Amino acid sequence: MSASFDLTLPDEVVAMRQAARGLALGRLDAVAREVDTTGQVPADVAGHLRDMGFTCVVDSEFGGGGVPDTHTQLIGVETLAHGDPSIVGAEVFTGGGALLLSLLGTAGQRRCFLPGAAAGSAAAPAVALYERFEPSPRAYDTEITRMTDGRYLVRGEKVAVALGGGADHVIVVGRDPEQNVLRAAVVALADIEVASAPAQGHLAMSSAGLTRIRFDVTVDADALLRDEADGVTLAQAVARTRLLPAAVALGGATRAREYATRYATERVAFGRPIISFQGVSFTLADNHMQLDAARLGLWSIATALDGFDDDRLADEVGRIVAECHAAATTATRDAIQILGGHGFLTDHPVELWYRCTALLSTIDCDPRFTRFAPAV
Structure with missing residues (x-):
């Protein structure tokens, strides 16, 4: 880039x-x-x-x-x-x-x-974007295929679809197998099979009702979103959608690093603040550099979305998203470790921030590529 x-x-x-x-x-x-x-x-x-x-x-x-x-x-x-x-x-x-x-x-x-x-009186359609851990359009199993009568067959399965907002329609993002390009179609929730109930009672993220859905439905041509408008392509809009959770993870991780830094300057062990020990200060410095590097990558690609062809864009966004989630999960985990046993208690909010960044990392990234992110 x-x-x-x-x-x-x-x-x-x-x-x-x-x-x-x-x-x-x-x-x-x-x-x-x-x-x-x-x-x-x-x-x-x-x-x-x-x-x-x-x-x-x-x-x-x-x-x-x-x-x-x-x-x-x-x-x-x-x-x-x-x-x-x-x-x-x-x-x-x-x-x-x-x-x-x-x-x-x-x-x-x-x-x-x-x-x-x-x-705020009604919900916009939910977005059905993610598949397993393969966000690149080239890897989508979901297909949106034009039929001989001009209608479109929308078939596939998606995960992390936010149905908790009360949406009664879903925007399904898939691949046109004939032209090998992205398509997106608005589908009524009544025509979709909800394959799993969303988890309840964990984080505010549970209010989004992230759910796995399956669909095999035919829609009219006017259900499709435009492929391009005002210089924005569907691939660029999808890329922007994928970058937003990465920004959320960076925000939470930065707060966790700041909290851990303040704690380390106040917590005294062996007669001096623990931030004076290399194991603590070096870890916090590494976290700071990793978060800043990930943020710069995020900002850089945000200003260059229109400079990539659609194939390269998905790969570049995937790389940046993985870097952001890796830096965020590492920083929040290290914050817990710096607080020691206190880090696992609800007396301090770092455990909340860690749970959230770990969850976000599993939605768009294979956990093998993000350190410490739990598999789901």
């Missing part, structure tokens, strides 16, 4: 970041433990996040805050995740359909779904 980018953030992005950080360290941080217990995001918190316009992106034409560029959205999501990555992750997954429709929905699809999503 050879594209260059400016690390200096525009004034409006700096102001946005400050507002997002205020919400993160205020309301999100305050309800994080409660939400971890109940598995439900309070309505006012979901409303605040929706109003920020990063977890549920809706075109201004339909009452939303507009569609930010990819770089700005990633910064916003990561900053919000500083408060609680589980809450923000749940809202990112349930808001994925609004983003795809705002970018590539047809006029009819946008009129049907986006006003309700912007107002």
